[in-house]
Amino acid sequence: MSALRDRADAVALPAVAAVTLLVLTVLFYYPVGRVLSEAVWREGSLTAEPLLAVLRDPFFFGVLAQATEDPSVLWTAIAPHTLRLSLPFVDAGVAVTYPFPNYRLGLFGFTAYQALLSTVASVVLGLPGAYVLARFEFPGRETVRSLTAVPFVLPSIMVAIGFIATFGRNGVLNDVLTALGLPQVELLYTLPIIVLAHAFYNAPLVARVTATAWESVDAGVAETARSLGASPRRAFLDVLLPQLLPAILTGALLTFVFSFMSFAIVLALGGLSLATVEVWVYQRVSQLDYETASSLATLEMLFSLALTYAYLRYEARQRAERAARPPARKRLFGRLNADRLAVWGYVAVVAVVFVTPIASMVLASVSGPSGLTLEHYRFLIERQATGADFQIKPLTAIRNSLLYGAGSLAIAVPMGVLLAVVSTRDVPGSKLVDTLSMAPFAVSGVVVGLGLLQGLVFGTEVLGYRITVAGGVAVVAAHAVGAYPFVTRNVAPLLATIDRSVVESARTLGASRLRVLLDIELPQVFAGVVAGAAFAFAISIGEFDSTVILATGSSAYTMPVAIERFIGRRLGPATAMGCVLLVVTAVSFLVIDRLGDGRGM
Amino acid sequence: MVDIELAGVRKAFDEAVALESVSLSVAEGEFFTLVGPSGCGKTTTLRTIAGLSAPTDGTVSFDGEDVSDVPVEDRNVGVVFQSYALFPHMTVAENVRYGLRFTDPPRGLTADERVDELLELVDLPGMGDREPDELSGGQQQRVALARALAPEPDVLLLDEPMSALDARLREQLRREIKRIQRDLGVTTVYVTHDQEEALAVSDRLAVMHDGGVEQVGTPVEVYEQPATEFVASFVGENNVLSGAVTGRDGDELAVDVGDRTFHVAADNGDADHAVGDRVTFCVRPTHLDVDGSRNRFPVALGPVEYLGGTTRVYGEWNGQEIVLRLPEPPEVDSLTVGFDPEDATVL
Numbered sequence: 001m002s003a004l005r006d007r008a009d010a011v012a013l014p015a016v017a018a019v020t021l022l023v024l025t026v027l028f029y030y031p032v033g034r035v036l037s038e039a040v041w042r043e044g045s046l047t048a049e050p051l052l053a054v055l056r057d058p059f060f061f062g063v064l065a066q067a068t069e070d071p072s073v074l075w076t077a078i079a080p081h082t083l084r085l086s087l088p089f090v091d092a093g094v095a096v097t098y099p100f101p102n103y104r105l106g107l108f109g110f111t112a113y114q115a116l117l118s119t120v121a122s123v124v125l126g127l128p129g130a131y132v133l134a135r136f137e138f139p140g141r142e143t144v145r146s147l148t149a150v151p152f153v154l155p156s157i158m159v160a161i162g163f164i165a166t167f168g169r170n171g172v173l174n175d176v177l178t179a180l181g182l183p184q185v186e187l188l189y190t191l192p193i194i195v196l197a198h199a200f201y202n203a204p205l206v207a208r209v210t211a212t213a214w215e216s217v218d219a220g221v222a223e224t225a226r227s228l229g230a231s232p233r234r235a236f237l238d239v240l241l242p243q244l245l246p247a248i249l250t251g252a253l254l255t256f257v258f259s260f261m262s263f264a265i266v267l268a269l270g271g272l273s274l275a276t277v278e279v280w281v282y283q284r285v286s287q288l289d290y291e292t293a294s295s296l297a298t299l300e301m302l303f304s305l306a307l308t309y310a311y312l313r314y315e316a317r318q319r320a321e322r323a324a325r326p327p328a329r330k331r332l333f334g335r336l337n338a339d340r341l342a343v344w345g346y347v348a349v350v351a352v353v354f355v356t357p358i359a360s361m362v363l364a365s366v367s368g369p370s371g372l373t374l375e376h377y378r379f380l381i382e383r384q385a386t387g388a389d390f391q392i393k394p395l396t397a398i399r400n401s402l403l404y405g406a407g408s409l410a411i412a413v414p415m416g417v418l419l420a421v422v423s424t425r426d427v428p429g430s431k432l433v434d435t436l437s438m439a440p441f442a443v444s445g446v447v448v449g450l451g452l453l454q455g456l457v458f459g460t461e462v463l464g465y466r467i468t469v470a471g472g473v474a475v476v477a478a479h480a481v482g483a484y485p486f487v488t489r490n491v492a493p494l495l496a497t498i499d500r501s502v503v504e505s506a507r508t509l510g511a512s513r514l515r516v517l518l519d520i521e522l523p524q525v526f527a528g529v530v531a532g533a534a535f536a537f538a539i540s541i542g543e544f545d546s547t548v549i550l551a552t553g554s555s556a557y558t559m560p561v562a563i564e565r566f567i568g569r570r571l572g573p574a575t576a577m578g579c580v581l582l583v584v585t586a587v588s589f590l591v592i593d594r595l596g597d598g599r600g601m
Numbered sequence: 602m603v604d605i606e607l608a609g610v611r612k613a614f615d616e617a618v619a620l621e622s623v624s625l626s627v628a629e630g631e632f633f634t635l636v637g638p639s640g641c642g643k644t645t646t647l648r649t650i651a652g653l654s655a656p657t658d659g660t661v662s663f664d665g666e667d668v669s670d671v672p673v674e675d676r677n678v679g680v681v682f683q684s685y686a687l688f689p690h691m692t693v694a695e696n697v698r699y700g701l702r703f704t705d706p707p708r709g710l711t712a713d714e715r716v717d718e719l720l721e722l723v724d725l726p727g728m729g730d731r732e733p734d735e736l737s738g739g740q741q742q743r744v745a746l747a748r749a750l751a752p753e754p755d756v757l758l759l760d761e762p763m764s765a766l767d768a769r770l771r772e773q774l775r776r777e778i779k780r781i782q783r784d785l786g787v788t789t790v791y792v793t794h795d796q797e798e799a800l801a802v803s804d805r806l807a808v809m810h811d812g813g814v815e816q817v818g819t820p821v822e823v824y825e826q827p828a829t830e831f832v833a834s835f836v837g838e839n840n841v842l843s844g845a846v847t848g849r850d851g852d853e854l855a856v857d858v859g860d861r862t863f864h865v866a867a868d869n870g871d872a873d874h875a876v877g878d879r880v881t882f883c884v885r886p887t888h889l890d891v892d893g894s895r896n897r898f899p900v901a902l903g904p905v906e907y908l909g910g911t912t913r914v915y916g917e918w919n920g921q922e923i924v925l926r927l928p929e930p931p932e933v934d935s936l937t938v939g940f941d942p943e944d945a946t947v948l
Contacts (some may be wrong), residue, residue, distance in 0.1 A: 504651075510702070510703030
């Protein structure tokens with residue numbers, strides 16, 4: 001009896017790990033492998049031809065493409081360019097000039113360049129936020145802190161709509177300028193708007209990571225430096241900053257990876273004239289040129305995997321411990337001094353950058369040429385009633401979104417929790433599972449979508465049977481792959497904080513390893529599971545990159561896809577659809593959160 | 602209740618060796634202490650007994666039966682950790698009751714009755730509905746003790762259970778643990794780095810150092826007759842002197858240290874010492890007496906610590922530190938002290 005239980009216990013966790021890996025293989029590794037094989041496999045034999053074709057094409061790699069023949073082009077290409085890099089955004093406001101190096105650097109070079117600018121912008125916008133969060137006390141501080149996680153799950157296409165409503169030709173910004181008697185600006189389809197949108201996404205991330213590190217620096221450290229004679233500024237530079245630097249670099253590296261792989265933002269705000277690798281992959285896919293698409297995707301994947309690996313290696317070395325005595329917080333509200341004035345100035349900037357796009361979208365959805373109107377919403381309802389079969393129907397999009405969201409949740413939550421358990425506990429092979437399960441983090445939605453399209457939707461032969469999967473099922477698979485790392489990321493840190501002796505106490509009292517997991521560990525991390533579920537659902541609802549590829553030509557479209565289809569023709573209905581998406585996302589977030597509270601512990 | 606036998610237990614981690622062939626026997630119902638500085642292997646030994654750490658070599662037996670392959674949850678041990686390790690999402694009563702999910706309460710009691718009985722035992726009656734974070738450190742540790750005892754374990758293992766508590770509370774709780782252990786008669790292994798605590802509570806203790814056992818004995822044996830230089834200086838204060846044997850006069854050895862010849866009782870040591878051998882002996886500070894008539898030597902006095910009732914003085918003789926205990930702080934720079942040959946212990 002006891003021996004039987006031991007065996008079940010010994011097998012349970014590894015079995016769970018194996019099943020998770022199997023699911024991961026079907027949903028992720030096989031499809032991505034298909035993309036890879038498309039790039040390196042031709043007529044039954046291995047070939048480097050498609051990859052080399054991309055690498056040697058100046059359109060993709062600019063001067064680098066010729067470097068194998070004439071290495072000196074590297075220097076001549078970079079030397080003048082470095083000088084020009086120091087002059088971005090000189091006359092920001094009217095006619096923005098900035099170096100536009102894509103003819104020199106090619107598609108990959110431009111993608112990296114815009115990611116670099118986005119990273120700088122995100123760090124500049126995010127660091128003051130870290131300072132405010134870490135060093136000031138004000139009502140709602142914890143709420144603001146939680147809100148820094150929100151942009152991450154905001155549907156990218158919705159943010160793009162918000163930016164168009166703010167900075168577009170008829171946007172809020174131009175309305176304000178006109179009212180002030182100033183000339184209008186044209187920012188849409190320019191690099192600055194893309195950089196700003198990326199900062200919208202990533203600055204909160206930089207702020208959050210840095211604030212966490214800041215709070216974990218013991219107050220005694222800076223006080224010791226001060227007592228030894230350092231001025232506040234010196235104490236900050238000599239003692240505090242070196243301890244914050246790893247966190248800032250972590251935030252910057254992640255921002256770079258995300259901006260490099262950004263899709264919806266670039267597609268909607270930049271179009272093909274500012275195309276990044278990701279957008280070009282999509283363009284090739286829609287032209288049915290799968291070979292070039294796969295080669296590009298493979299090269300992009302290698303690059304982002306390398307960066308993500310660097311990030312994970314780096315992050316592993318800096319687990320933040322809670323400070324014995326965190327730094328004291330200053331009150332934000334009080335007599336106005338230089339410090340507080342600067343903070344309020346920053347708050348104003350944040351309000352403009354983060355609130356305006358959403359507010360503009362809502363405003364645009366209810367305004368027409370002759371003032372306030374509900375005509376855009378009416379258009380959505382009419383389209384539902386009278387639209388042709390090939391046209392996008394709003395209700396179908398909403399129903400699909402909710403359905404796929406529920407499906408993704410059902411896969412991503414158990415999978416994410418199990419991976420969190422496997423990665424934080426001593427299970428044979430846990431290191432391997434941990435590494436393999438983080439890979440989807442580094443592979444873009446477009447690539448996953450392309451892989452699922454080629455591998456599952458077009459069908460595959462298994463043991464002589466042709467297996468094909470409906471578009472909707474493939475969409476759920478893609479969403480689950482995108483969502484489960486968020487569950488793992490929410491649960492694993494909480495699991496890791498559980499004192500080892502708590503687990504051992506339960507063991508000595510007679511509980512098996514599995515029982516300890518169910519009785520002791522999971523109840524303590526329940527809040528993390530709920531948060532992870534909310535994230536997973538929101539990710540699914542807002543996912544655009546892989547959905548747009550999988551939904552093309554089928555009825556498996558979701559709200560974000562609907563928005564993108566409307567953008568080109570009518571901004572009004574697009575903003576109205578954006579508002580619907582905003583409400584659905586917010587409501588589902590709240591519902592899941594409330595359900596979690598209700599369950600209690 | 603069982604007796605415990607460790608035979609040749611060795612534990613190697615990736616590179617370092619944590620335990621070097623440890624053999625110990627703990628008698629049924631005994632309060633046995635593992636004491637030593639941090640990193641000496643005492644906690645690894647305790648975890649090996651619990652089944653939380655598998656030995657690289659050697660066996661652990663309960664009542665003569667090899668339990669090396671019995672998993673921790675089937676060993677019927679109760680463990681109390683330094684960090685209390687209460688389940689934060691359960692009330693006090695739920696914590697204490699947890700082990701009863703896997704074992705029936707003794708003497709036909711219901712689980713509720715057993716929980717009440719144990720909360721009574723650890724002097725926390727009626728606290729069952731509290732949450733762990735509402736309790737003080739001392740109270741949390743009592744709950745941890747009650748939880749460990751609830752399934753009536755064969756062996757109670759205490760891993761530095763009081764290190765996180767302040768000194769006064771520690772003394773109070775250790776008396777209480779001792780009382781409960783005596784009432785229940787449960788075989789107990791207690792780990793501490795505090796030699797004073799080890800002397801105070803143990804039936805017997807093992808002094809550990811660098812992954813090995815230096816000496817096992819009753820508190821009086823270990824204090825009065827330290828087996829090694831490490832035990833001599835770790836358990837209580839001691840002055841350790843070494844020199845060459847220059848003669849033997851009945852029960853006494855003559856040992857030359859520096860420019861003095863000391864006479865020490867030979868029968869206090871185990872080994873037979875011949876003329877010319879180097880020997881080490883130790884003398885407790887309390888045995889160095891200004892009025893001592895034999896073995897006198899001058900000590901240059903240094904820092905003074907007044908401890909209330911007694912005074913500790915750090916002095917120097919022959920280039921080495923000599924610790925003295927005096928009734929009150931001295932008003933001179935040097936003192937000549939002596940000791941009785943019977944009070945020296947040859948190692």
